[in-house]
Amino acid sequence: MDQCILCKGRGFCGRPVCPILRRFKEISNLPRLGKSVEGYSPPEVFVGRQGYPVVSAGPMIPIQQDMDLQLHRNCSDLLEMDVGEIVALRSSVVRSSTKVGVKEAKSPGKILQKAQEIAMSSAPVGTEVTFVKPPRGVLRFDGMLMPSGPTGTLDDLEITTNPVVPRKVDRILEDDLKAVQAAHELYTSGVDVGDISRFLSLGLLGKKRKLVPTRWSITASDDMAGKLLTGEVLEMPSVNEYLLYSGERLGNRFAVLIAPGAYSYELIEIWLSGSVWSSGKTRIGADGEGPGGKKGYSHLAGGYYAARLALLERLAAMKRQGSVLMVREISESYWAPLGVWVVREAARAALAEAPMRFERMEEALLEMEMRLRTPPGEWKAKSGTIGGATQVTLASFF
Numbered sequence: 001m002d003q004c005i006l007c008k009g010r011g012f013c014g015r016p017v018c019p020i021l022r023r024f025k026e027i028s029n030l031p032r033l034g035k036s037v038e039g040y041s042p043p044e045v046f047v048g049r050q051g052y053p054v055v056s057a058g059p060m061i062p063i064q065q066d067m068d069l070q071l072h073r074n075c076s077d078l079l080e081m082d083v084g085e086i087v088a089l090r091s092s093v094v095r096s097s098t099k100v101g102v103k104e105a106k107s108p109g110k111i112l113q114k115a116q117e118i119a120m121s122s123a124p125v126g127t128e129v130t131f132v133k134p135p136r137g138v139l140r141f142d143g144m145l146m147p148s149g150p151t152g153t154l155d156d157l158e159i160t161t162n163p164v165v166p167r168k169v170d171r172i173l174e175d176d177l178k179a180v181q182a183a184h185e186l187y188t189s190g191v192d193v194g195d196i197s198r199f200l201s202l203g204l205l206g207k208k209r210k211l212v213p214t215r216w217s218i219t220a221s222d223d224m225a226g227k228l229l230t231g232e233v234l235e236m237p238s239v240n241e242y243l244l245y246s247g248e249r250l251g252n253r254f255a256v257l258i259a260p261g262a263y264s265y266e267l268i269e270i271w272l273s274g275s276v277w278s279s280g281k282t283r284i285g286a287d288g289e290g291p292g293g294k295k296g297y298s299h300l301a302g303g304y305y306a307a308r309l310a311l312l313e314r315l316a317a318m319k320r321q322g323s324v325l326m327v328r329e330i331s332e333s334y335w336a337p338l339g340v341w342v343v344r345e346a347a348r349a350a351l352a353e354a355p356m357r358f359e360r361m362e363e364a365l366l367e368m369e370m371r372l373r374t375p376p377g378e379w380k381a382k383s384g385t386i387g388g389a390t391q392v393t394l395a396s397f398f
Contacts, residue, residue, distance in 0.1 A: 014274040017084065017335045033134045033150060037061050037094055038160070040124035045115050046095050046148070047201045049213035053103070057202075057211060058096035058111070058154050059118050061127050075194065075341045079249045079349060086250075086338055090147040091139045096129050098154040102211040105203020114157045119202040120169065122195070126161030129154060143277070144215040144302050146339040166191075173199065179206035183224040193309065194341065197221040215302070218340055222305035227293065229312035233263050234291060236315070239322040241357050242364035245314075246371045247350030250342055251275065251333030254326065254350035255371045256311065257364055261323035263315070264290045266385050267307055268325070269300055270374050274332030282374065286382040302340040303328070310347035325385055329372050 011018065044060040078086055098111050108116060118125045135152030172185050182205045186196050196205075201217035203209045212220065238260050245256040266288030271278040287298045298304035311324055328343065358364040365386070369376040380386055 013280050015276075015332055015335045016274075033063065033094070033136075033152075035131045035134055035155075036128065037063065037096075037131070037135070037152075038126075038128040039063070040161075041118050041127045043118045043121045043123075043125050043163070043198070044093075045119045045198060045202055046097070046145075047211050047214045047217070048097065049215060051099075052213065054099055054101050055211060055213060056097035057100050057115060058098055059115055059125075059127055059129070059157070060093045060095055060148060061129060063092045063094055063149065074192075075345045076348070078341075079345050083250055083334060083336055083338065087139070087147055087336055090338075091149045093148045094129075094135050095148045095151045096131070096135075096154045096157070097151060100211065102203070105209045105211050108203075111154055111157045114159055116202045116204060117159060117163050119198045119204065120165045120173065121163035122166055122169070123164040125159060125163050128158045128160055130156040141276075141337050142215075142339065143337045144218060144340050146341070147336070169195075169199075173204050176207060177205075180224055182206065183221060184228050187225045187228060193221050193225050193344075196225070219302040219305050222302070222309045222340075222344065226305060226309045226312050229309070229316050230263065230293060233312060233315045233321045236319050236321045238262070239318070239320045241359060242361060243322075243355040243357060244364050244367055244371075245351050245353055245355045246368075247346070247353050249346040249349050250338065251331045251335075252342055252346040253329045253331065253372070254307075254347050255329070255368050256327075256347075256351060257325045257368055258315075258322040258355075259324070259361065259364070262291050263321040264288065264323045264385070265308055265311060266325050266383060267300060267304055268327045268379050268382055269303065270327065270329040270372070270379055272329065272331050272373065275330045275334050276337050278330075282378070284374075284379055284382050286384065288384055303343040306340045306344035307347045310344055310351055313348070314351040323385070325368075325383065327368070327372060327379060329374060331373070 039061045041059045041061050046060055048056040100112050104112060131152035132155045135150035137150045139147055139149055141147050168189050169191060172182055183196050197217045199205050200221060201212050201214050203211045239258055240260055243258040247254055268286045271283040273280055273282050285300055287300045287304055307326060311326060315321055356367060
């Protein structure tokens, strides 16, 4: 922040676009808002964490009507846009909110009940909101959440179209299941983890239902789905060769090495100079787990669990387990944080590519080094699996 105060948009940080100036540019392009806003919620509902257990909650609604269909695009489709396009798109989203106790999820009032109906839908929901005062504020960026525009306090909320609730979703949400069991059933039924996060956030899962702040529900959903897949993967045979996957989306490059051995996972994150959060210098962090799972919460935060889910989905599809070293390298092209979904989807995209196959670990690591801009000595020294030296198998280090 000190550097931003000194810089004032003059480019001292080296980023191609100043995120602070971009905030003002995007918000200045929006039409002036009145007390009423009508549009199609993607569907998307936000639950805050400040003041917990009394939090702010409400649907997200686009200001510009031509944004409705674009906002409903799958996260995988958003990968085909650039960072600036996504920032511009999200700047048109108004975050409506009203104060509600988290335990009110079981017996919701009118506004919360309508928000829950929106959250259950698999298609955009016509929504009309009335605010106490016209929504105001600048575009907000967050490492976990998608950017959003102005915020307004809800006075009233009406749904103008019927929410589309898939039968399997309606059945599972009606069942008296623990949240983990319900999440597993939904995920196994093919429900996207983003939808599961929304259900959890609005208090639609569990025996003792309550609202869960959106940023918590995102990580919880990735974690629950990941643990489900881990149990399945551990019953599968090991890969018998070294597989190297790689790919890049939105300035997030992934290089993933799957080696023979029992399941293990290590993620190394490299924030290059000029990328968001880098503060003008390269930052590297690492964390991992063995077959017994992660102990405690990862200091790499939600990205750790999002990338792990993408990996476990690939292993489950292969019907194989393996010892995995994953490197995420974030370049200056990722000049504004767009949310943890970028990590999940960019990792999925990389793992969907055809892998290079190797018989020897040394060959695979050499090729992996060539896929990254960071000197190998810098990131390998952070690894708990290779520790800067070529090894026979990654699994032997857990």
